Amino acid sequence: MKNELDSKFLLQVFDKIRQHGAKENEQYKLNGITAFTDHDGYTLFIEDVNVKLQFGFHNQYHFDYDSKDKYESFEKKLKEIDKEY
Template sequence: MRNELDSKLLLRVFDKIRQSGEKRDDKYFLNGITAFTDLDGYTLFIEDSKVKLQYGFHNQYHYDYESNDDYEKFEKKLKEIDSGY
């Protein structure tokens, strides 16, 4: 299944997690979501315990999850962070 990604939402959420989240090592944590980058900063990773999202150069992205329910809960968390911070 291919999911459509709103890249502007993703970048806003990533920034809000970095601004408002708790930093541990090179990762940021907020409302059950973890956000971090690779060493060069070109690839973003946003994940929770069941869904992993990798977003990279030229708007390429990849989701890793087992159930559509997990994906929907993850997307809801991202939207809550976007609207709440």
Template sequence: MKNSLDSKLLLQVFEKIRQHGEQRDGAYHLNGIKAFTDFDGYTLYIEDALVKLSYGFHNQYHFDYEKQSQFDAFEKKLVSIDKEY
């Protein structure tokens, strides 16, 4: 499934998770969100237990989730991290 979120928000949140999160298993973890990159750093991944986001070159991104409510909760977590940190 595909949804829209501001690219600037996604990049800001990724960086805040990287700066303030706990690093383990090749990823950063903060407030229930996991963030990591592929081996070359061109694709970012941000996910929780129910939603997966891949964000690639040229601001292309894709969400994977089953229900809209899952996406809505994920978006709230991202906005919360952006405001809190």
């Protein structure tokens, strides 16, 4: 299954979650989405309870999810954050 989210969009949403989300330890939470980085900051993680996204160096990313419906719900949440903030 091909995912259509582009790197600029992902970075933009990650930044909005960090700016407007609640910080818990080293993670930021906003509208059901959690965003954080690895220890060196080169890999970003954006996830909800059903979908995990790992975005890394050279704009490579990997999604982990069980169904298309869960992915589409996750994508909708990201688009809502982008639009709302």
